[in-house]
Amino acid sequence: MIKPKILVIEDDPAITNLIRTTLDTQAYQYHTAKTGAEALLDAVSYNADVIILDLGLPDMDGIEIIRKVRGWSKVPIIVVSARSEDLDKVEALDAGADDYLTKPFSIEEFLARLRVALRRSQTEDSNSQAPVTHYQNGDLKIDYVAGCAYLNEEEIHLTPIEYKLLTVLAKNTGKVLTHNYILKEVWGSSFEADIPSLRVFMATLRKKIEENPSDPAYIQTHIGVGYRMIKR
Structure with missing residues (x-):
């Protein structure tokens, strides 16, 4: 069985060693880069399944690397950074992370996020072979052709906006989507940055697909940033 390939872009030796040791325990293949220049060359040549990226590199800001990679690749990018402000997170995610x-992070959480990214990478590879007509995530199903959604085999009666929200999240399962990204995808280029209204629509959607909306199993909130569809 071919193990996934991970590209680690990090200039801190201690963090690099921690990540390397963690990947070794899971028998992943990996390659490391310390600078932005090395990273961009490796992103082209190594053909990684997932990129782990620090933003504070010595020669280039990680945001620039994200934008450059997104110019030609959809490879999942997980940012691992000491920058903890919401604006930093939003900027990285809007750039394409x-x-x-x-940082600091737990090994268990790191591996969980990596597994989600790998599943997403594998799903995109398989979807590129044929058009996607259906979506399944746990007991949640979407029939894109019919424009219907189901929970436990029963149709969910969604408004057009709720259905659009659900499909945007579903097509990006495992990926954190910023408020602005969702607003643009659902309301189009003429959208107004009306985050309060988005929260209202998300709350009504949750009531229809979550057994316990206060403890959601599908739609996870990232406070100050956006939302993520959890892979079940």
């Missing part, structure tokens, strides 16, 4: 983990 899939996830954001703040």
Whole structure:
């Protein structure tokens, strides 16, 4: 069985060693880079399944690397950074990162985020072979052709906005989506940055798909940043 390939872009030796040791325990293949210049070359040549990226590199800001990689690749990018402000997270995610983990982090959480990114990478690879007509995540199903959603085999009666919200989240399962990204995808280029209204629509959607909306199993809130569809 071919193990996934991970590209680690980090200039702190201690963090690099921690990540390397963690990946060794899971028998993942990996390659490390210490600078932005090395990272961009490796992103092209190594053909990684997931990129782990620190933002504070000595020669280039990690946001620039995200934008450059997104110019030609959809490979999942997990940011691992000491920058903990919401604005930093939003900037990285809007640039194209899939996830954001703040240092210091637990090994268990790191591996969980990595598994989600790998599943997303594998799903995109398989979906590229044929058009996607259905979505399944636990007991939640979407029939894209019919424009219907189901929970436990029963149809969920959604408004057009709720259905659009659900499909945007579903098509990006495991990825943190910022408020602005969701607003643009659902309301189009003429959207107004009306985050309070988005929260209202998300709350009504949760009531229809979550057994316990206060403890959601599908739609996770990232306070100050956005939302993520959890892989079940």
